[in-house]
Amino acid sequence: MTTTSSKPITLEEFLQLPETKPASEFIAGEIIQKPMPKGRHSRLQGKLSHEINLVTEDKKIAYAFPELRCTFANRSIVPDIAVFRWQNIPFLSDGQVPDRFSLPPNWVIEVLSPEQKSNQVIAKIVSCLENGSELGWLIDPDDESVLVFWRDRAPSVRQENDVLPVLAEIELELTANQLFSWLKMGN
Known part of the structure; x- marks a missing residue:
């Protein structure tokens, strides 16, 4: 992530700026541009979003949005995948998905890129x-x-045959090995 603004700016001013590619985020009063996704990042993001939506969309349990801007608590972030429980998606009166989400996702997923600072x-x-x-x-x-974070307990690291936790009601059993096997697409 690179910082792209040196003068103070408000969230409202940030939201009036044109979108950038890759996306910029507003965190702690600073504009930080995300790094351009590379191959492994794109593959994991696309495949994981697809697999989550395969088991959640038809049953209206949840939906995984890739690169969705979420604005809340004086921040505007663009998680790699933002999973919202169906009842928390702020549908418009005609049932369409809105362009703006003013709440955090129920499940936030980030794929670490080599250029990113893990603590950020x-x-x-x-x-x-x-x-x-x-x-x-x-x-x-x-x-x-996969470093897993919960709201009510300490984080834990999942590797190899460890099952990765998902939101309750989502019927997706996935191990770390299965997740990373998606990177092997050739031969």
Whole structure:
């Protein structure tokens, strides 16, 4: 992540700025641009979003949104995957998904990129938990581990055949090995 603003700016001023590619986030009064996703990051983000939505969308349990801007508690972040319980999606009166989400996701998922500082990403997950998220994952493709955060207990590291926890009601059993096996697409 790189800081792109040196003068103080308000959240309202930030939200009036044009979107950037990759996305910029507003955290602690600073604008921080996310790094451009690379191959492993994109693969894990796309496949995991798809797998979550396969078991949640038709039953209206939850939905995994990739790169969705979430604005709350004087922050505006763009998690790699923001999973919202169906009843928490702020649908418009006609049933459409809104462009703006002014609440934290129920489950926030970040895929660590080599350019990112892990503590900055952890701080983002912790902020989500402090403001209502139930679960957070920090996926590290380099050491093939997932650091799991809960609102009500200490974090834990999941590797190899450890089952990765998901939100209650989501019928998805996935181990760390299965998650990282998605990176092997050739041969």
